[in-house]
Each structure stands twice: as structure tokens, then as C-alpha cells.
Amino acid sequence: xxxxxxxxxxxxxxxxxxxxxxxxxxxxxxxxxxxxxxxxxxxxxxxxxxxxxxxxxxxxxxxxxxxxxxxxxxxxxxxxxxxxxxxxxxxxxxxxxxxxxxxxxxxxxxxxxxxxxxxxxxxxxxxxxxxxxxxxxxxxxxxxxxxxxxxxxxxxxxxxxxxxxxxxxxxxxxxxxxxxxxxxxxxxxxxxxxxxxxxxxxxxxxxxxxxxxxxxxxxxxxxxxxxxxxxxxxxxxxxxxxxxxxxxxxxxxxxxxxxxxxxxxxxxxxxxxxxxxxxxxxxxxxxxxxxxxxxxxxxxxxxxxxxxxxxxxxxxxxxxxxxxxxxxxxxxxxxxxxxxxxxxxxxxxxxxxxxxxxxxxxxxxxxxxxxxxxxxxxxxxxxxxxxxxxxxxxxxxxxxxxxxxxxxxxxxxxxxxxxxxxxxxxxxxxxxxxxxxxxxxxxxxxxxxxxxxxxxxxxxxxxxxxxxxxxxxxxxxxxxxxxxx
Amino acid sequence: xxxxxxxxxxxxxxxxxxxxxxxxxxxxxxxxxxxxxxxxxxxxxxxxxxxxxxxxxxxxxxxxxxxxxxxxxxxxxxxxxxxxxxxxxxxxxxxxxxxxxxxxxxxxxxxxxxxxxxxxxxxxxxxxxxxxxxxxxxxxxxxxxxxxxxxxxxxxxxxxxxxxxxxxxxxxxxxxxxxxxxxxxxxxxxxxxxxxxxxxxxxxxxxxxxxxxxxxx
Numbered sequence: 001x002x003x004x005x006x007x008x009x010x011x012x013x014x015x016x017x018x019x020x021x022x023x024x025x026x027x028x029x030x031x032x033x034x035x036x037x038x039x040x041x042x043x044x045x046x047x048x049x050x051x052x053x054x055x056x057x058x059x060x061x062x063x064x065x066x067x068x069x070x071x072x073x074x075x076x077x078x079x080x081x082x083x084x085x086x087x088x089x090x091x092x093x094x095x096x097x098x099x100x101x102x103x104x105x106x107x108x109x110x111x112x113x114x115x116x117x118x119x120x121x122x123x124x125x126x127x128x129x130x131x132x133x134x135x136x137x138x139x140x141x142x143x144x145x146x147x148x149x150x151x152x153x154x155x156x157x158x159x160x161x162x163x164x165x166x167x168x169x170x171x172x173x174x175x176x177x178x179x180x181x182x183x184x185x186x187x188x189x190x191x192x193x194x195x196x197x198x199x200x201x202x203x204x205x206x207x208x209x210x211x212x213x214x215x216x217x218x219x220x221x222x223x224x225x226x227x228x229x230x231x232x233x234x235x236x237x238x239x240x241x242x243x244x245x246x247x248x249x250x251x252x253x254x255x256x257x258x259x260x261x262x263x264x265x266x267x268x269x270x271x272x273x274x275x276x277x278x279x280x281x282x283x284x285x286x287x288x289x290x291x292x293x294x295x296x297x298x299x300x301x302x303x304x305x306x307x308x309x310x311x312x313x314x315x316x317x318x319x320x321x322x323x324x325x326x327x328x329x330x331x332x333x334x335x336x337x338x339x340x341x342x343x344x345x346x347x348x349x350x351x352x353x354x355x356x357x358x359x360x361x362x363x364x365x366x367x368x369x370x371x372x373x374x375x376x377x378x379x380x381x382x383x384x385x386x387x388x389x390x391x392x393x394x395x396x397x398x399x400x401x402x403x404x405x406x407x408x409x410x411x412x413x414x415x416x417x418x419x420x421x422x423x424x425x426x427x428x429x430x431x432x433x434x435x436x437x438x439x440x441x442x443x444x445x446x447x448x449x450x451x452x453x454x455x456x457x458x459x460x461x462x463x464x465x466x467x468x469x470x471x472x473x474x475x476x477x478x479x480x481x482x483x484x485x
Numbered sequence: 486x487x488x489x490x491x492x493x494x495x496x497x498x499x500x501x502x503x504x505x506x507x508x509x510x511x512x513x514x515x516x517x518x519x520x521x522x523x524x525x526x527x528x529x530x531x532x533x534x535x536x537x538x539x540x541x542x543x544x545x546x547x548x549x550x551x552x553x554x555x556x557x558x559x560x561x562x563x564x565x566x567x568x569x570x571x572x573x574x575x576x577x578x579x580x581x582x583x584x585x586x587x588x589x590x591x592x593x594x595x596x597x598x599x600x601x602x603x604x605x606x607x608x609x610x611x612x613x614x615x616x617x618x619x620x621x622x623x624x625x626x627x628x629x630x631x632x633x634x635x636x637x638x639x640x641x642x643x644x645x646x647x648x649x650x651x652x653x654x655x656x657x658x659x660x661x662x663x664x665x666x667x668x669x670x671x672x673x674x675x676x677x678x679x680x681x682x683x684x685x686x687x688x689x690x691x692x693x694x695x696x697x698x699x700x701x702x
Contacts, residue, residue, distance in 0.1 A: 266574075273572030275546030277511055351574055358578040362537040362585060 027445065028452040035442050042438025049431030053424045060420040067413035068232055072224050074406055075235040079221040086214045090207060097203040104196055111189045111196075118189070122182035236410065243407035249400035257292055260341070260390040263383060264288045267347040292394070295337050299395025302330040309402040338391040345387030349380040513700070514548040514619025515539055516610035519565070520628035521553045522601040529592050531655055532627045535693065536588050539625075542700035545570050545577040548617045551588060552606060554628060555598030556635050559605035565591045569617065601633045604640040607651075611644065623699065626653045630672050646685025652699060653689045 008015045027034070223231035268291075269284035276283040304315040305327035318326070353376065446453060517539065519532050536551060543549055550567040552558070566587040570577035607624060614622045630653055634640050653676065662669035673689060680687040690696060 269545065270573050270575060273546075274544065274574060275512060275572050282511075354575060354578050358581055359541050361582060362541045364537070 024449050024452060028449045031445070031449065034445060038438050038441050038445070042434050042441075046431040046435040046438075049427045049434065053427035053431065056420050056424040056427065060417055060424065063413060063417050063420065067410065067417065068227070070413060071232060071235045071239065071410055072227060074239075074410070075224045075231065076221070079217055079224060083214060083217050083221060086210055086217065090210050090214070093203065093206055093210065097206075101200075104200060108193060108196055111193045115186050115189050115193070118182045118186045122179045122186075236414070239407040239410035240414075242403045243411045246400040246403035246407065250397065250404055253394060253397045253400070256390055256393055257296070259386070260292055260394070261285075261288050263348060263387055263390070264291060264341055264344045267344040267351060270347065270351065291337065291341070295334060295341075295391040296394050296397055298330050298334040298337065299391070300398040300401070302327055302334065302395060303398035305330060309398045311398070311402055311405070334391055334395065338388045341387035341391060342384045343387075345383035346380060349376070349383055510618055510620035512546040512548065512619050513543060513621045513623070514550075514614050514617050515543065515623045515625060516550045516552065516614055517625040517627060518552055518554050518558070518603065518606040518610065520601060520603070520626075521555055521595055522598045522633070524597075525629055525657070526595060526597045528627075528655060528657065529595060531693075533588060533592050535625070535627065535654060535696065537585060538693075538696060539700070540581045540584060542697075543570060543581075545572050545574050548614075548619050549584065550610070550613060551591075552609065553591075553595070553598075554601055554603055554606045556600040556602060557605055557638060558602040559608050561609070563606070563609065564613075567613075600635045601628065601631060602635075602638065602640065603628060603630065603632045604634075604642075604644070605638070607644060607646075608642075611646065611649070614649075621650075622648055623650045623652060626651065627655055628653070629657045629659060630676055631659060644679065644683040646680055646683035649680075649683075649685040650699075651680045651685050651687055653687075654691075654696070655693070656689055656691055 006015060006019060008018050220231065220234075224235070265285050265288040268287045269282070272283050272287050274282055274284050278286050300309070300311065301315065303309045304312050305318075305323050307316055307323075310316055315323070315326070517532075517536065519529070521529070539549060546569070548567075548569040550564060552564045555563060566584050568580050568584050570580050603626060607626075610624045614624075632640075653673075656673070658666075658669055662672075677687045688699075690699070
């Protein structure tokens with residue numbers, strides 16, 4: 001019925017041709033406004049998309065700037081913490097080691113005085129042979145010339161001289177021995193001096209190492225303050241690494257928390273019952289979750305009070321006395337909760353045994369209960385141990401959590417920038433596609449009405465040749481303008 | 486002063502908890518009808534196994550009732566054992582053991598009944614379970630489903646089984662069923678129609694290995 005409406009003449013083919021011609025003529029007549037509409041529409045969409053892309057680019061730049069600010073602020077804070085810690089260490093070293101320096105100096109002086117005294121003592125000259133020895137020697141050299149009396153006298157003189165020589169030699173040796181003893185006594189003093197100097201050298205080189213480390217951190221800190229690109233890249237890379245590492249450690253901690261949860265959820269049903277529900281969850285499981293979260297919170301606060309983490313500046317800003325008292329309170333509560341967990345773990349084992357016994361009775365199989373009981377103490381002890389240890393292990397979640405939160409700001413910022421960049425690219429691409437689609441549509445429009453356009457060109461060409469409208473160049477230009485709309 | 490402050494704190498705490506607590510019932514209620522008529526008493530050992538299995542599967546807060554099906558079963562007197570298990574698992578375990586002992590005594594002393602009033606038993610089950618307000622309500626029928634009503638008893642009444650799951654267990658074939666299986670199939674169909682027209686779900690489990698899934702939901 002509906003197809004008959006389009007039948008102008010009986011033949012479907014001729015009807016189609018007539019309709020096509022009517023369409024072509026209509027399109028030819030509506031060519032200029034149609035071109036204008038297509039171009040206007042494509043331009044509107046293209047411009048809207050470009051404007052959106054530009055706006056997103058602006059937002060991306062602002063976000064990048066914000067990310068840089070956050071990154072540099074975090075880096076500055078971290079560097080300040082590290083430098084502060086290094087200075088604390090240096091202060092401790094100086095206070096510990098250089099405070100001993102006057103004592104070391106006094107000891108060194110004393111040792112050097114002793115060495116000096118010993119040295120002086122060791123330089124004392126050995127006793128000289130008696131002064132008459134030379135005279136006696138001269139007399140002894142007088143030839144006796146066969147006179148027995150002279151010979152006897154000379155022999156006596158020789159004997160006396162020998163005796164004097166021997167005595168001198170003994171005294172000389174004694175004196176030398178004393179000098180050697182002095183020198184020998186110097187040895188421990190030398191060693192002591194050497195030890196003291198080694199100690200001083202170690203302290204000085206420790207300070208030197210620390211100062212090198214501080215120099216490096218100061219360089220980084222200066223780079224951050226100068227907002228160099230290298231510092232930004234370094235901090236960004238460090239944040240990414242921190243994010244993934246802390247994420248992995250947190251995942252491990254979540255595993256620990258799940259084990260902990262299963263350890264206490266069952267026995268808690270003995271205390272709070274296992275039939276009531278809160279928001280669709282059994283009350284004992286909710287209680288177990290609350291206990292674990294409490295433990296984590298206590299651990300977090302403890303780490304804060306110990307100034308290991310800095311998630312809550314208000315805790316870190318407390319005076320030392322209150323802070324230490326709070327730390328004691330938090331660790332006491334944590335220990336108390338750990339003890340509760342250990343006892344719950346013990347209770348869990350008892351309940352499990354009772355359950356197993358009941359099931360065995362219901363199955364009519366009581367032999368299996370006796371067979372199992374010999375090694376159950378191991379699992380009981382292991383469960384109790386885990387119940388006690390896990391709360392303390394979860395306490396250390398605070399460290400990766402802090403890293404995760406801090407690095408997450410950077411990572412989320414980078415991800416948001418990437419998303420904005422992608423969106424911007426898509427908008428630009430979409431805008432260009434719309435623009436070129438508009439041009440293509442105009443070309444396609446002209447392609448459909450190519451026949452009247454060709455006739456129009458021919459007529460205009462002929463008119464140009466006969467000249468009523470002006471020169472052929474002007475006519476061509478006019479036709480081109482018409483075609484382009 | 487301190488005491489009144491403690492009272493206020495307790496009251497506000499309990500109000501907060503009652504506000505948070507979930508009022509929907511998550512407990513299971515199982516009412517088991519055990520046919521004690523005629524030759525079916527020989528199957529009671531099997532019923533004992535199913536009861537023990539059910540006891541093992543039920544949790545604290547669940548309700549379990551075992552009732553016999555005899556001449557007139559629409560009566561509390563036919564309830565053999567009933568228990569809503571305590572919140573505390575240790576107490577629930579003790580109750581399960583006592584329940585089992587009660588069932589053992591019943592199985593030892595049971596005497597066969599002349600008639601089989603399953604419909605009366607089901608009416609009693611519905612009445613009890615509606616009072617118990619269990620979340621998931623199941624009626625187990627341990628019977629060959631051959632109902633024999635004593636003259637004068639009216640059991641041709643509609644049963645409202647909305648929210649109930651009725652499971653026929655161990656539906657043994659009678660000698661007549663072996664001769665004409667259509668009789669057996671018709672019996673099952675009539676019970677299916679009765680349950681489903683009452684708004685309940687019908688299921689037949691003859692292989693006891695398949696009992697496990699019904700308690701896992």
C-alpha cells in the first residue's frame with residue numbers, strides 16, 4: 001500500500017527515475033542553504049569539541065601544576081625529615097663522642113708526658129770509664145826493660161785497669177738495660193695512644209660519612225626548592241615505587257587480618273551469640289572485625305606517638321611527656337587485645353573439638369575423637385601464638401599505610417592527568433572527524449547533483465565566452481565560490 | 486551520679502544497637518514428620534540417620550522439630566522432640582546431644598499406628614513454624630506418602646504453604662506401586678499439586694546423598 005504512494009507512472013522504474021530527478025532538482029535548488037547548514041553544524045560541533053578540549057587541556061595543566069606542588073611539597077617534607085634525622089644523629093654522635101674529647105685529650109697528654117719522661121730517661125748517657133785510666137794506660141805502656149819490679153808494677157796496673165774496665169762494662173750494661181726498660185715501658189703507652197687516635201679517627205670518619213650523606217640530601221633538597229624537572233621526575237618515580245611496594249605490603253597485611261578474623265570470629269559467637277545480625281552480617285563477625293580494626297587503630301596511634309609515622313599531626317605535636325604516656329596507654333590496650341585474641345584462639349580450639357565430638361556422636365563414630373586428641377596441643381599453641389602475635393604484626397601496617405596514602409595522592413594525580421589527556425585527545429579527534437565529515441558530506445551532496453552542476457558550469461562557461469557577465473577568470477572564480485558555498 | 490550516668494550510657498548504647506540490628510530472620514526451621522504407620526516403622530533407622538544428619542547441619546538459633554505421623558497428627562502430642570538451639574555454639578551442641586538421645590528413645594519405643602494423617606501433621610507443622618518465626622522454613626516428610634485418614638476426620642482443607650519448602654524423603658514404593666507404577670506417580674503428583682497450590686515448593690529426595698544441598702542454603 002505504502003509503495004503505491006510513490007508510483008507516479010505505472011512503471012516502477014520510470015517512477016523511480018522521476019523521483020530521482022525531482023530529488024536532484026530539489027537538492028540543486030537547496031544547494032546553498034544545505035551547504036551552509038552542513039558546514040555550520042559541523043563547525044558548531046567541531047568548535048564545541050575544540051573548546052571542550054581546550055578547557056580540558058587547561059584543567060590538565062592546572063592538575064599537573066597541582067601534582068607538581070603536591071609532589072614537591074611531599075618531597076620537601078621528606079627531605080626535611082631525613083636531614084633533620086641526620087642532624088639528630090650527628091648531634092648524638094657529637095654529644096656522645098666529642099663530649100669525651102677533653103678526657104681523651106687529657107689521656108693523650110698524660111700518655112705523651114709519660115712517653116716523654118721515658119724518652120728522657122732513656123737518653124741518659126752510660127757511665128764513662130774513670131779519668132785516671134788514660135794516665136794508667138800511658139804508664140802501662142812504658143816498657144819494663146827486663147826490670148822485674150817494673151814488670152810487677154805494670155802487671156798490677158794492668159790488673160787494676162782490667163778490673164776498672166770490667167766494672168765500667170758492667171755498669172754500662174746495667175745502664176743500657178735500664179734504658180731498654182724505659183723504651184720497653186713506652187710500648188703500652190704508644191699502643192694506648194694509637195687506640196685513642198683510632199677511636200678519634202672512627203668518630204671523625206663517622207661524622208664525615210654523615211656529613212657526606214647530609215650534603216647529598218641537601219643537594220636534593222635544594223633541587224626541590226629550585227623546582228627542577230630532575231627533582232620532580234625523581235620524586236614522581238619514587239612515589240610510584242612507594243605506591244606499589246606499600247600496596248603489596250598492605251595486601252599482605254590484609255591477608256594477616258583475614259587470618260586473624262577467622263581466628264576470633266567463631267569463638268566470639270560464644271560471647272555475643274551467633275544468631276543476631278547487623279546489616280545482614282552475623283554479629284560475631286562484625287565484632288571480630290571491630291576488634292581487628294581497633295587493634296589496627298591502636299597500632300596506628302602507637303606508631304604516631306612514637307613519631308614513626310605522621311598521619312595525625314596533632315599527636316606528633318603533643319609534648320613529649322603526654323606523648324610517651326599515650327604510647328604506653330596504646331601499647332597496653334594493644335597487649336590487652338592481643339591477650340584476648342590468644343584466649344579466643346584457645347577457646348576456638350575447644351569449640352572445634354566439641355563440634356567435632358558432637359558430629360562424631362551424631363555420626364555414631366566416637367573412635368575418631370580419641371585418635372585425634374594426641375597432637376591437638378600443637379594446633380592449640382599455634383593458634384594462641386598467632387592470636388597474640390598478629391595484633392602486634394598488624395601494628396606495623398601504619399608504616400606502609402602512610403606511604404600508600406602519601407604516594408596515592410601523586411599516583412591518583414598522574415592517573416587523572418592521563419585520563420584528561422585521553423579525553424582531550426578524543427575530543428580533538430571527534431572534532432576533526434566531525435569537521436571532515438561535514439566537508440565530505442558537502443562533496444557527497446555535490447556528487448548527487450553533479451548533473452545540474454555540470455549543466456550550470458557549461459552555461460556559465462558559454463556566457464563567459466560571450467561576455468555579459470565579465471571575464472572568463474571572474475566567471476571561474478564565481479563558479480568555484482558557488483561550489484564551495 | 487556515676488550510676489545514673491552509666492545507666493544513660495547503657496540505654497543509649499542499647500538503643501543504638503537495636504537501631505543498627507537487622508530485624509530479618511536468618512534462622513532455619515526444620516519440621517520433620519516421621520511416618521509411624523504399619524510397615525513403615527521398619528524404616529525408622531533411616532529416619533534416625535536423617536535426624537542426626539539434620540542436627541549436624543543446623544546452627545545456633547535454628548529450630549528443629551520431629552513429630553510422628555499417626556492416626557490424628559494435628560496435635561502437639563505428636564511432637565517427639567522440639568528445640569530452638571541456643572545462641573552459644575557450646576550450648577547448642579549440648580542440646581543436639583540431648584535431642585539425639587530423645588530420638589533414640591522414641592525409636593526404641595515407637596508403636597505402629599493404624600492410620601497415616603500426613604495432612605494433619607503438615608497443618609501442625611505450619612502452625613508451629615509460624616509461631617517460631619524462622620527465616621527459612623522446611624518441612625521434611627519421611628513417609629511413603631500413602632495417606633490413610635480415619636473415618637470422621639476432615640482433612641480436605643486447603644493448606645497455606647507460602648514460604649515453605651516441603652521435601653518428601655525416602656518415599657518407598659509399596660507392593661502395589663511395583664505392580665502399577667502409575668499409582669506411585671499419581672501419589673507424588675497429588676502431593677505436588679497440594680503443596681504447590683498452597684504456595685509451597687515441592688521436592689522429592691530418595692537418595693539421601695542429596696540431602697546436603699538443602700541445608701547449605
